[in-house]
Amino acid sequence: MPKRILLIDDEDGARRIIQFSLEAAAGWEVLTAASGAEGLNLAEAEPFDAILLDVMMPDLDGAATFQRLQENPETRSIPVIMLTAKANPAEHQPLVELGIAGIITKPFKIPALIAQIRAILNWQE
Amino acid sequence: MRVLLIEDDQAIAELLRQSLTAQHYLVEVAADGQTGWDLAETFEYDLILLDLMLPKLDGISFCQRLRHERRSSLKPFNLNTPILLMTAEGASSSRVAGLDAGADDYIVKPFNLDELLARVRALLRRGNVGRSPCLEWGQLQLDPSACQASYQGQPFHLSSKEYSLLELFLRHPQRIFSHGTLIEHLWMLEDTPTENAVRAQIKGLRKRLKEIGVEDWLETVYGLGYRLKEAQIARESAAVGEADIPQQPTSLSPYSSIPTNPFxxxxxxxxxxxxxxxxxxxxxxxxxxxxxxxxxxxxxxxxxxxxxxxxxxxxxxxxxxxxxxxxxxxxxxxxxxxxxxxxxxxxxxxxxxxxxxxxxxxxTEKGYHSSSSPEKLALPQRSQLLIVDDDTQLLAFMQSMLQPWGFQVALLNDPQQIWSSLEAVKPDLLMLDIEMLGTNGIELCQKIRNNSRFGDLPILMISASNDDETIQQVFMAGADDYVSKPIRAAELVARVIRRLEHAMVLKKLRGMEN
CATH class of the missing domain: 1.20.120 (Four Helix Bundle (Hemerythrin (Met), subunit A))
Known part of the structure; x- marks a missing residue:
């Protein structure tokens, strides 16, 4: 069974290209959500091996979405990787302290993204 | 440029038809929504001018159907064609309804004709080309508002058809136009020319431009049609005529003229x-x-x-x-x-x-000349392709080249699973890499040819080498064709289409025999 990933990002272009690339290059199944709220609904409704979560989103941002995922017993155990364009490690610390599985800094190249996801989640495929 | 005008008021329709025709647009008029719909289902248009209140099928319903219709069995005509809605209702609710239904712009009657023509030009620019009101190719310039062509600032004369041809190529710089597509865009229904006549027009336009010093602007894409060249590349290269187009795989630099990112x-x-x-x-x-x-x-x-x-x-x-x-x-x-x-x-x-x-x-920044969507060519699209290669990046790359053309693409990076994949995917064409880890593509090709279920499957081999011995082995193994790396999008698509068309003809012939 291919790994199933939920990608939550409000930006159409990034969502589409990451989804396409992960499906084509890594062979993972990627479902997408355009907002934190939509992502929460999807995460509750379907099983996922990991969630890729953009930090900066309107309404429910990445941190708030992650906290809601943690509060729900159905979604608490799904590893979450945050995607952020903030390059300063000091700015990552509050996110890391939330208990996320990892953080990936934009801009990234797709092969690097795949490698980082595999490394963070220790996926041996 | 081909315009569909759907208007039930005969006087307005005639006024618009004359005005648009004077601007070198080809105009077809439908007097009710249903007739307009029938035309839009059958022919491709560059723009649709649509009245809001229409008998049989109103403007809003027309827009909704066109934008949301899922007609997988039909060609995807006009799904993205810009629509300019004409409405006598000034109320914002009807304008909002029109835009929500999928119209791209609206104009309120009574309208100023110049404003309408400007909106038409703006819409034609929006979907297809850069936002400059003038179309440019190097120092060649076309001003659609004045229907004037010039080179190095000097105006020159073109016949109406030559002007329309040039405008079409400049508006769609990455698109390949087959003879059929050119006919669809530039000739009226009752006036359909032969392919030879289209060739003659292209030849005439090339000759006319050559006279004023513009050469090597249009390339003939083998097996597909014509495409505007990149201005920069064309200036650097020597003149390449139609007869010089290579029919065998070339070894140009990797990914030249290929969009680096299809999105x-x-x-x-x-x-x-x-x-x-x-x-x-x-x-x-x-x-x-x-x-x-x-x-x-x-x-x-x-x-x-x-x-x-x-x-x-x-x-x-x-x-x-x-x-x-x-x-x-x-x-x-x-x-x-x-x-x-x-x-x-x-x-x-x-x-x-x-x-x-x-x-x-x-x-000009090279590398971001992403494809104008080529899905409108009348080709055996929606065909299912299976690509087998152990290089996942190359698989993704080939998928990105083929998917914009409407092909269904399945990828397999483990050749050991070929048989189960063939069963599951039931492809119309198989693409097989020759050198894969632990698997020889040529041997695999032979096995498939000898298989009773998949023996007739068209097979296109992908090879890093194009020496005589390899080519001989490819065909000896029963492959139908091959593509050598680095892979060029235009060549790959041309070869895939040719194989699919060939297979369709064979199928028909066999059906006739039985």
Missing amino acids: WEQYRAQYSDRLSVIERAVSALQTNLLSEELRQQAQREAHTLKGSLGLFDLDDASEMSGQIEQLLKTALLNQLEQADLLELTSKLRQAIQPFPQMQSPST
Whole structure:
């Protein structure tokens, strides 16, 4: 069974290209959500091996979405990787302290993204 | 350019028809919504002018059907053709309903004819080309508002058909036009010419442009049709005539003239809008009118651009966005910083400008000439392809080349699973790499040829070498054709289509025999 990933990002272009690339290059199944709220609904409704979560989103941002995922017993155990364009490690610390599985800094190249996801989640495929 | 005018008021229809025809548009008129729909289902148009109140099928319903119809068995005609809605109702509710239904713009009757023609030109630009009102190819320029062609600033005369041909190529710089597609765009139904007549027009246009010093502007894509060349490449290369087009795989530099990212065109406008916010902020800053709210908004947009443009291989643009973000973090910028911000914003605009190949060659940025969608060619699309290669990146790359043409593409990176994949996917064509880890593609090809279930399957081999011995082995093993790496999109698509068409003909012949 291919790994199933939920990608939550409000930006159409990034969502589409990451989804396409992960499906084509890594062979993972990627479902997408355009907002934190939509992502929460999807995460509750379907099983996922990991969630890729953009930090900066309107309404429910990445941190708030992650906290809601943690509060729900159905979604608490799904590893979450945050995607952020903030390059300063000091700015990552509050996110890391939330208990996320990892953080990936934009801009990234797709092969690097795949490698980082595999490394963070220790996926041996 | 071909325009479908759907208008039940005969007087207005005739006035519009005459005005548009005078601007070199080919106009077909339908007097009710249903007739318009029948035409839109059958022929491809560059623009639809649509009245709101129509008998049989009203304008709103027409838009909704056109935009949302899923007609997988039919060609995807006009799904994205711009629609200009004409309405006598000034109420914003009806305009909103029209735009929500899928219209791209509206004009309220009674309208000013010049304004309508300007909106028509704007819509034709919006979907297909850069935003400059003039179409350019190097120093060749076409001004659609005046129907005037010029070269190096000197106007020159073209016949009506030559002008229309040139305009079509300039509006769709990456698109390949077959003879059939050219006929669809430039000739009326009752006036359909033979392919030879189309060739003669192309030849005439080439000759006319050569007379004034424009050469090597149009390439013949083997097996597919004609396409406008990149202005920069054309200037550098010697003249290449139709007869010189290679019929065998070439070894051009990797991915030349191939969009580096098939998604860029789709999202360019969104990122351009984000940049517009930054530009507004920079402009306000110049006049000391930058509000705190706009500064923060511009900073957020720069942040997003930094993160996202790299995904589309626009690394420089991503870096510039990061620098802009840093500058915008400061509420008070000194003169030097303001100058930096202005320069960076301007450079960023150049980097993501729509269709840079339409600008002067000096500002052309190679590599982002993403495809104008080629899905409208009348070819055996929707065919299911299976590509087998142990290189997942190459698989993804080939998928990105083929999917925009409407092919269904299945990928397999483990050749050991070929048989189960063939059963599951039931492809119309198989593409097989020759050199795969632990598997010899040529041997695999032979096995498939000897298999009772898949023996007739068209097979296209992918090879890193194109020496005589390899080519001989490929065909001895029963393959139908081969493509050598580095793979060129146009060649790959041409060979896939040729194999599929060939298979269809064979199938028909066998059906006739039985």
